[in-house]
Amino acid sequence: MPRVTDPAAPRIALVGATGVVGTTLLQLIEERGFRYRDLHLVASARSAGREVAVEGRSYQVQDLDGFDFSGIDVAFFSAGARVSTTFVPKAVAQGALVIDNTSAFRMDPDTPLVVPQVNAHELDTRPASGIIANPNCSTIPLVRLLKPVQERWGIRQAVVSTYQAASGAGYSGIEELRAGARAVLDDPDSTGVTGTFSPSLAFDLIPRIDRLLEDGFTFEEQKMLQESRKILALPHLDVTTTCVRVPVVNSHSEAAWIECHNPVDRTELVQLLAQQQEVTVHDLTTPGAFPTPRTAGDPNHVHVGRVRVAAHNPRGFWMWIVADNVRIGAALNALQIAEALTERGVL
Amino acid sequence: MPRVTDPAAPRIALVGATGVVGTTLLQLIEERGFRYRDLHLVASARSAGREVAVEGRSYQVQDLDGFDFSGIDVAFFSAGARVSTTFVPKAVAQGALVIDNTSAFRMDPDTPLVVPQVNAHELDTRPASGIIANPNCSTIPLVRLLKPVQERWGIRQAVVSTYQAASGAGYSGIEELRAGARAVLDDPDSTGVTGTFSPSLAFDLIPRIDRLLEDGFTFEEQKMLQESRKILALPHLDVTTTCVRVPVVNSHSEAAWIECHNPVDRTELVQLLAQQQEVTVHDLTTPGAFPTPRTAGDPNHVHVGRVRVAAHNPRGFWMWIVADNVRIGAALNALQIAEALTERGVL
Numbered sequence: 001m002p003r004v005t006d007p008a009a010p011r012i013a014l015v016g017a018t019g020v021v022g023t024t025l026l027q028l029i030e031e032r033g034f035r036y037r038d039l040h041l042v043a044s045a046r047s048a049g050r051e052v053a054v055e056g057r058s059y060q061v062q063d064l065d066g067f068d069f070s071g072i073d074v075a076f077f078s079a080g081a082r083v084s085t086t087f088v089p090k091a092v093a094q095g096a097l098v099i100d101n102t103s104a105f106r107m108d109p110d111t112p113l114v115v116p117q118v119n120a121h122e123l124d125t126r127p128a129s130g131i132i133a134n135p136n137c138s139t140i141p142l143v144r145l146l147k148p149v150q151e152r153w154g155i156r157q158a159v160v161s162t163y164q165a166a167s168g169a170g171y172s173g174i175e176e177l178r179a180g181a182r183a184v185l186d187d188p189d190s191t192g193v194t195g196t197f198s199p200s201l202a203f204d205l206i207p208r209i210d211r212l213l214e215d216g217f218t219f220e221e222q223k224m225l226q227e228s229r230k231i232l233a234l235p236h237l238d239v240t241t242t243c244v245r246v247p248v249v250n251s252h253s254e255a256a257w258i259e260c261h262n263p264v265d266r267t268e269l270v271q272l273l274a275q276q277q278e279v280t281v282h283d284l285t286t287p288g289a290f291p292t293p294r295t296a297g298d299p300n301h302v303h304v305g306r307v308r309v310a311a312h313n314p315r316g317f318w319m320w321i322v323a324d325n326v327r328i329g330a331a332l333n334a335l336q337i338a339e340a341l342t343e344r345g346v347l
Numbered sequence: 348m349p350r351v352t353d354p355a356a357p358r359i360a361l362v363g364a365t366g367v368v369g370t371t372l373l374q375l376i377e378e379r380g381f382r383y384r385d386l387h388l389v390a391s392a393r394s395a396g397r398e399v400a401v402e403g404r405s406y407q408v409q410d411l412d413g414f415d416f417s418g419i420d421v422a423f424f425s426a427g428a429r430v431s432t433t434f435v436p437k438a439v440a441q442g443a444l445v446i447d448n449t450s451a452f453r454m455d456p457d458t459p460l461v462v463p464q465v466n467a468h469e470l471d472t473r474p475a476s477g478i479i480a481n482p483n484c485s486t487i488p489l490v491r492l493l494k495p496v497q498e499r500w501g502i503r504q505a506v507v508s509t510y511q512a513a514s515g516a517g518y519s520g521i522e523e524l525r526a527g528a529r530a531v532l533d534d535p536d537s538t539g540v541t542g543t544f545s546p547s548l549a550f551d552l553i554p555r556i557d558r559l560l561e562d563g564f565t566f567e568e569q570k571m572l573q574e575s576r577k578i579l580a581l582p583h584l585d586v587t588t589t590c591v592r593v594p595v596v597n598s599h600s601e602a603a604w605i606e607c608h609n610p611v612d613r614t615e616l617v618q619l620l621a622q623q624q625e626v627t628v629h630d631l632t633t634p635g636a637f638p639t640p641r642t643a644g645d646p647n648h649v650h651v652g653r654v655r656v657a658a659h660n661p662r663g664f665w666m667w668i669v670a671d672n673v674r675i676g677a678a679l680n681a682l683q684i685a686e687a688l689t690e691r692g693v694l
Binding site (some may be wrong): 034150155158159161163174177183185188192199200203204205206207208212215216217218224238240242245246247248253255257266283287288290292293294295306307309310311312316318320324342 | 380390504508510524528529532535539546547549551552553554555559562563564565572583585587589591593594595596601602604613630634637639640641642646652653654655656658659660663665667
C-alpha cells in the first residue's frame with residue numbers, strides 16, 4: 001500500500017477517531033485513496049490506547065489532552081462542539097489547518113463554511129482563522145440541491161421538515177435505538193431505553209434536536225437557516241425547518257417545499273437536479289419513485305425523489321431528499337474539503 | 348348494563364367490525380356510553396362467524412355479502428374504499444344512514460364530510476345521499492387546528508409534512524412493522540418484511556402513501572388538500588403536503604407550517620389553540636414542550652407542541668401535531684358524528 005506514507009502528502013490527525021464520524025472518515029480515506037504522509041488517531045482519554053487498523057497498519061489512539069499538533073498539516077475534528085471549542089484553537093496555534101465537523105466555528109466570519117459541490121472557491125486560500133467548518137448534516141444535502149434551483153428560478157422560501165436518523169447522535173444513539181426497539185417489541189408498554197434520547201426513540205418520534213432557543217426554534221433548526229445562508233452567500237435566504245428525530249438507524253431524510261420567484265417546470269427541474277455532482281434523482285424516468293434511508297443505494301450520493309410541482313402554485317415544488325448523514329453530512333464532506341485543498345495546493 | 352338495549356336508541360351496524368378501526372369503535376361505544384337498541388357486527392366472509400364481546404354480550408360477526416341493512420338506523424363502514432363503493436349504496440337503499448370511514452364518497456357533493464368540532468352544522472339534517480363521510484386520518488387533526496387560525500388571521504397557505512403510523516394500514520401494517528423490526532434487529536442486513544408496505548417499514552421511511560396520481564402527488568396528499576377545502580368550506584385554501592409512513596405503531600404526527608395573511612402573535616395563538624375542544628397544547632406553559640406518538644397522553648385529544656412564529660416572517664408559524672389516527676382520525680370522529688346526529692334528533 002504505497003500511498004500510506006507519501007512524502008509529498010499531508011500529515012493528518014483525526015480527533016474523535018473512534019466515534020461514528022471518525023470511523024467513517026477512516027473508511028473513506030481508504031475507499032478514496034486519500035494520500036497522507038502520516039496519520040495520528042486522537043480521542044478522549046476514554047478511548048486512548050485502543051488499537052485501530054487503517055489500510056493494514058495498526059495505530060494506537062492517542063490522548064487528545066497531551067497531543068501535540070506541531071507538525072500536523074491538517075486536523076479533522078469530530079468529537080463534539082465542546083471539544084472543538086477547547087482544542088481547535090490549540091491545534092491552529094500549533095500550525096495545523098483544522099477541518100471542524102462541529103458547530104463550534106461555523107458562524108465565525110473568518111471561518112469558511114464549505115460544501116465542496118457548492119462553494120469550493122472558498123478553499124482557494126488558507127482561511128484567516130486556520131479553520132474550515134463542515135456544515136450541519138441536514139444542511140449539506142439541502143444546499144447542494146438549493147444552489148441550482150436558486151440560480152435557475154430564485155428561491156422565495158424553503159420550508160423543510162426533517163426525518164433524522166439515530167446515527168446523528170453517534171454510536172450511543174444507534175445502540176439506544178436498537179436496545180429500545182427490542183424492549184418495546186418484548187413489551188409494548190415498555191418506555192424503551194433513554195439517555196441519548198428522551199423519550200426513547202424506539203417506535204417514536206422526537207420533534208426536538210439539540211437545545212431549545214429563546215425564539216422556540218431549536219439550535220438544529222437555527223443551524224439549517226444560518227448555515228444555508230452562509231454557504232449559499234444569500235444572507236436573506238428564507239429557510240424554515242422543523243427537525244425531527246425518527247427511529248431510523250442511519251441516513252437523514254427531508255421533505256422540502258421550495259417556493260421560487262418564477263414558475264418551475266418539472267422536467268427541467270428533474271434534469272437540473274440530476275446534473276448535479278453525486279446526486280441521484282430516483283424519479284428521473286419513473287415519476288414518483290423515491291429513495292428511503294435503507295434502500296437509497298450509493299451512500300456517497302444525495303438521493304432525491306417525489307419531485308413534483310403543485311398544480312395550484314406552479315412556483316412551488318416538493319422534493320424528498322435522503323442522504324447518509326455520517327458520510328454526506330459529515331465525514332465525506334470533510335474529506336472532500338481536504339481533497340479540494342490538496343488539489344488547490346493549499347494543503 | 349341498561350344502555351345496551353335502549354328502545355329509544357338507534358339500531359346500529361358496524362361493517363369492518365374486526366379491523367383496527369372497527370375494534371376501536373366498539374371500545375369507544377363502551378367508553379363513551381353510546382346508546383343503541385341493537386348492534387350488528389359485520390365483516391367479510393373471512394371474519395364472519397367470529398364471536399366478539401361488547402359490553403359483556405357476545406355477538407357473532409355476520410357476513411357482509413348476505414347482510415340485510417333493513418331496520419338498521421345507522422351503519423358505520425370501515426372496511427376499505429372498495430367495500431364501501433359496493434355496499435354503501437345497498438345499505439342506503441335499504442334505509443340505513445351510513446357513516447363512511449373510507450375515501451369512497453368524501454368528495455361527493457351530496458355527501459357532507461364532517462369533523463364535528465369544525466362543521467357539525469352539516470349534521471342538522473339527513474344528507475341527500477344518505478351518507479356522511481369521515482375524513483382522512485391526517486386531515487382531521489389538521490383542520491381542527493386550521494379553523495380557528497383561519498378565522499383569526501386568515502391562511503395564505505399550509506405546508507405540511509406527515510409522519511404516519513403503521514396502524515393506518517390496519518392490523519396487518521402493525522404486525523408487519525413489528526415482524527420487520529425483529530428481523531432487522533436480528534440481522535441488520537435483513538430487508539425486513541414486506542407485503543402491506545414496500546419496502547419494509549422497519550427502521551425505514553416510506554414517502555408514498557396510497558396510489559400515485561398523474562401530477563406526482565399521491566392520493567393521500569390529494570385527500571389532505573381536497574378534504575381540508577371541503578370541510579372548512581374554503582374552496583381555494585392552499586394546503587400542500589408530503590405524506591410519509593414512519594416506523595411508529597400508532598398515532599400520526601404532522602409538522603405544519605402555516606402562513607397567514609396577518610402577523611401572528613405566539614401567545615395569542617397558543618391560547619387560541621388551547622381553547623379548542625379536545626385539544627391539548629403541550630407548550631402552553633413550557634415553550635418547546637412537545638407530544639410524541641408514544642407519550643402524548645389522552646388518545647381522544649389532538650396534541651400540539653413546538654408552536655413558534657418565524658422571526659424573519661411573523662405571518663408564518665410552525666406547529667407539531669400528534670393525534671391517534673385510529674381514534675381521532677377515524678373511529679372517534681365517526682362516533683362523534685353519530686353522537687351529534689343523535690343530539691340533533693337526526694338519528
